[in-house]
Amino acid sequence: MVSALEIKHVSKTFKNDQESILVLKDLHLTVNDGEFVSIIGPSGCGKSTLLKLIAGLDLEFDGKIIVGNHQVSGPSKDRGFIFQEHRLFPWLNVENNISGNLSLKNQDTRKRVDDLIALVKLKGFERVYPRQLSGGMSQRVAIARALLRNPDVLLLDEPFGALDAFTRTHLQEALLEIWERNKTTMVLVTHDLDESLFLSEKVVVMDAKPGSIKAIVPIEIPYPRSRTSKSFQELRSHILNLLDHHPQDKEDWSI
Amino acid sequence: MSAQTIAQNEQLVMSERKKQAKIAKSALRGTFLPLVVLIAWQALGSAGILPVQLFSSPSLIATAFIDLVKSGEMAGHLQISLTRALLGFALGGFLGLLIGIIVGMQKKSEEYLNPSIQMLRTVPLLAITPLFIMWFGFGELSKVLLIALGAFFPLYLQTFLGLRNVDKKLYDVARILEYSRLEKITKLMIPAALPNILLGIRLALSSAWMCLVVAELLGADRGVGFMIQDARSFMQTDIVFVGIIIFALAGKISDSFVRFLENHLLKWQDSFKA
Known part of the structure; x- marks a missing residue:
């Protein structure tokens, strides 16, 4: 299968006068052509930052991001972007x-x-x-x-996060319909686990501090999916476990 | 959804009608006080309670106006005043817009130009007038330049402000959609700054009228301001009133013109009310 998007050894550091914070640490990810991938993780895990890097809105990072056959060197129409606000x-x-x-x-x-x-x-x-x-x-x-x-890839940065529950469900269905019709590669950043399970073929679970990929979970439930089905619930608790599990819990209460 | 849309549209039309009726009513109420004042003024003048020499009366003012129009005097004064105002406004407004755009778009030119312009802005225009007369004489040049100066600052300031306040988030959108540099200016910055630019035009127009009056009162041999000054020295109160009314009307008409522009260009704004 052809890959639409390749992320290779990508790290990102935010620098200000006093300190530098590592927000993304050595990320690897391949998204196939026409695939629907969602990225989920706690806030502050750098998932939105990653999306900005893919979009080419921020070029100060280490590593390589390849879309189609080209290395990302700036924003482009090839990568559509849906922001949280319209x-x-x-x-x-x-x-x-x-x-x-x-x-x-x-x-x-x-x-x-x-x-x-x-x-x-x-x-x-x-x-x-x-x-x-x-x-x-x-x-x-x-x-x-x-x-x-x-666009070759549509990047969606928590696009339905600011909407009420009904509208959100409605738009998720609309997005699926569009994807099934156009087969545009989708990369969706979300903090809504159900949303990622309902929509995507692959869920990338991220960890915070520094942002890294913890697991990539394939979702092999046929569309249209039912949120109440057994397989849906099983995957849901599996990913919730992944998100909750902190091997190196540092008692960090910084807000 | 279409049935819902039609219902929504109908509602919109209904509320639009109600709004118009309300506006008509409030306009009617607005004319009440001026009418009372006019009638009282005329009555008091005719009864000899108000000295006509000082206060004139609506009928005298109307007669004076008709005489001035008939003799062609009014047309002459009005023409010269309008020419001055338009020339000055065009010159100052154009420069204000241009420099405002340059300073609003380039950080460097802002650093070079803005502090000086802001400093000059605080100087009262009337204080500069004697300098202008010394430098450029009593002729047309000093008047046009004074009006230009009056029109320059508001338009400069608002254009600059409008461009500076363009929502940064929309720049990301323009970058992703691959807007060219020119498209970023014409399709993002200018439309986004348009509310401020139109406000600037409105303020510049009123400032230009004020400067015109000042310039003509201080020294002119023609123009509406001169007409007022001349009538004052002969105690022709009715002509003084005619001049004042002409200035008021000119201000009102130019303001309505900007409102008309706003109605057409800013209908997308939710805070904007016609």
């Missing part, structure tokens, strides 16, 4: 937010924007401004905006 341009309506710097006068772009609006179920809202949209709708616009650029 980050739509408030002065543009839905369709212009999706098209961004691409002209809607172009027939091809126009058609693809319309298709994407249908895909994220926002027909009728083309001319609406972000302030009039709910959180879930805004996030769907952000997803459509990323998909328009035909």
Whole structure:
């Protein structure tokens, strides 16, 4: 199988005047083409930082990140990014937010924007401004905006974390539908274990201080998954055990 | 979802109608006090209680206005005043916008220019006027430059502020979508700074009108300010009032123009109310 994303020996240190903190320590990860991978771990484990490195938003790290056949050297349309907040341009309506710097006068772009609006179920809202949209709708616009650029990999940084439970479930299903249809490689960072189990083929469990990969758990439950099924619950408690288990517990109560 | 959308739309239309009715009502209430004042003024003047020499009266002012328009005097004064205001505003506004954009986008130019401009900004414009007259004489140049100076600072300041306050998070988005440098300026920075820029234009316009009045009152042989000054020396109170009303109207019209721009360009803003 072709790998869409390779992370090789990646370490990252945050430096300020007094000290340097190792946030990511020697990470290795391969994501196959079309695979749905989620990264889960306690807050402060550097999972969002890792995603920023993959996106090319932060280039100060050691090691190599390879997307497709190219080493990451900056942000690119090849790697779509969905932030926790929708980050739509408030002065543009839905369709212009999706098209961004691409002209809607172009027939091809126009058609693809319309298709994407249908895909994220926002027909009728083309001319609406972000302030009039709910959180879930805004996030769907952000997803459509990323998909328009035909990314090789879609990076999602806790995209549904700020939404209410109903909207979240709804968007998780929508994301699965999009993934099954487009087969875009997905890398999802989340702190919601159920979300990662419901969506992904592979769960990367991270450990904090310093951020490192503790385990990679394949989720071999056929889609669509039921959150109440036995296999789901078994994997759930397995990963919870992994997350709880601290071999080198240092009584560290820093907040 | 579509049925829900239609229901939502209907609700929106209904609330829009209610809002309009409310606005009409409050506008009607707003005209109440001025009407009472006008009627009282006219009555007191006609009854001889208010000395007409000093306070004039609405009817006298209206007559004076009609006479000034008929004789063509008004058109002449208005034309010269408008020319001065527009030239000064165009010059100062353009420079304010340009330098504001440069300083707002480049940290280095901010460090070089901003402290000096901020320092100059604190100097009251009226204090500089004598210098301007000494340097540029009583002619058109000193007037246009004074107005330009008045228009420069608000527009500079607001443009700079607007560009500085662009949401940093949106830059990441522009980088990921591979916006070119030019696109970052035209499709991210300028639209994001537009509320401030329009506010700057509004403040610059009112500042330009004020400077125009100052320049024309201090020394001019034509213009609405001169007309006021001239009428004052002959105790023609009604003409003084006409001049004041002209300035008030000009200020109101230019303000409405900016409001019109805001209505069209800032409809995306939730805090913005027409």
